[in-house]
Amino acid sequence: MLEGLLIDIRHAAKLMITISERVAFDPSPGNFQDSKTTCPRQTTTSPTMIPIPIPDYGDLELQYIVTDYNGTLAVDGLLLPGVTKTVRALAPQLEIHVITADTFGLAKAQLADLPVTLTITTPDNQAEAKLAYVQQLGAKHVVAIGNGRNDRKMLEHSALGIALIQREGASAETLRCADVICSNIVDALDLLQNPKRLKATLRS
16 A cells, blocks of 8 residues: 555655745755755754653654644634744754645745745645655654645655645545644644643544
8 A cells, every 4th residue: 555655755755846035855864955944943863852752542652743834734824813923932842844836825924934834835745745755854753744635645754744624624535644633733733742632532
């Protein structure tokens, strides 16, 4: 099953495009070069790992958040209330990556002051591009968050997949690929700051 979903990393690299200050997709594992203006995160040290043991489910060891933008962090291109504060609170614990086709062209401006890495993809083959991005980071350490059909593969193959049903709605396929479903992005991110909530949801 995995063989059908994995794609050639060289092909995945071609799916990525750069923004004006250049966010480059390097196919070497863990080697993502980012612009200071767009991605003002610290890149010289490894991210902190959040261990979350969950009875009868497994032990999560999370290092990265990989999230969609529109429909997830934003609606109609504008960040949702509470996102800025919550992202800043999580950044010292997890490295945050935003991967999007940027339908409204506002992601760079909206995220400019936040400690995230922004990657803008081409409109085509987004599901495969997002999956490849997660795999490069190391899927077993990723929590993926999204709502669109093009998020389904990264949610399915990450250590933890969180689907959102907000004002944009959510793809039924993506919901089936998720481990957790939330109705608000702040609630989803808060699960990572309050792991007992996550344990209560996922334990048997």
